[in-house]
Amino acid sequence: MKVVTGVVGNDIHVVANRLIELSLNARGFEVFNLGVNTYLEEFFDAVVETGADILLISSLNGEAEGWSREIKLLKSKYKNLDNLVMMIGGNLVVGSADADTIVPKYKNYGFDLVFHQVDLNTGLDTLEEFLKERNK
Numbered sequence: 001m002k003v004v005t006g007v008v009g010n011d012i013h014v015v016a017n018r019l020i021e022l023s024l025n026a027r028g029f030e031v032f033n034l035g036v037n038t039y040l041e042e043f044f045d046a047v048v049e050t051g052a053d054i055l056l057i058s059s060l061n062g063e064a065e066g067w068s069r070e071i072k073l074l075k076s077k078y079k080n081l082d083n084l085v086m087m088i089g090g091n092l093v094v095g096s097a098d099a100d101t102i103v104p105k106y107k108n109y110g111f112d113l114v115f116h117q118v119d120l121n122t123g124l125d126t127l128e129e130f131l132k133e134r135n136k
């Protein structure tokens with residue numbers, strides 16, 4: 001399956017992004033890594049261009065919260081994205097807040113899978129379970 005990934009907004013934390021690419025490759029996904037400093041339009045354009053099944057967004061400095069509010073509106077401008085699996089993780093707020101507050105908020109923004117301060121392998125295991133259930 002194809003995954004588009006990258007770090008949203010003006011966020012330059014690159015280490016997790018590289019690990020995500022390597023880990024997805026090791027699990028057999030085809031990865032299109034847009035890297036750091038990526039804007040939402042660029043993510044959706046890349047999904048359309050590559051025919052990706054999954055969009056995996058990272059945020060380390062927390063600015064995803066601002067950007068994510070625009071997702072529903074932006075996504076509605078693209079065709080054929082109904083089956084796209086939307087996943088996000090990293091530090092999903094500026095400052096601190098617990099996952100019980102953050103996860104429902106991001107689900108409401110349109111994400112299927114949300115991981116606030118969860119390690120990458122746990123997140124990718126959950127993604128694989130999610131895909132297995134969905135394809136039953």
Ligand code: B12
Pocket residue numbers: 010011012013014015016019056057058059060061062063087088089090091092093094095096115117118119120121122123124
């Ligand atoms: C190194 C670092 C930097 C370097 C980045 C160098 C580079 N080019 O990558 C420099 C010094 C440039 C930097 C700058 C800044 N930083 Co900085 N930085 C860090 C630091 C120390 C380590 C980050 C790192 O690389 N970790 C190693 C990787 C492997 O771990 P990770 O990032 O945590 O990623 C794991 C998980 O988050 C998870 N994950 C990540 N994405 C996803 C996605 C999914 C789907 C899943 C499941 C999991 C997942 O998987 C990874 C592996 O398990 C952290 C603090 C810390 N100890 O984590 C702060 C930190 C991320 N930085 C922070 C901040 C605030 C900044 C600045 C705004 C500081 C400033 N005032 O200028 C700037 C931001 C610049 C910008 N435009 O983005 C904050 C963010 C806080 C927040 N969200 O509220 C942190 C947490 C420090 C802190 N405690 O305040 N930073």
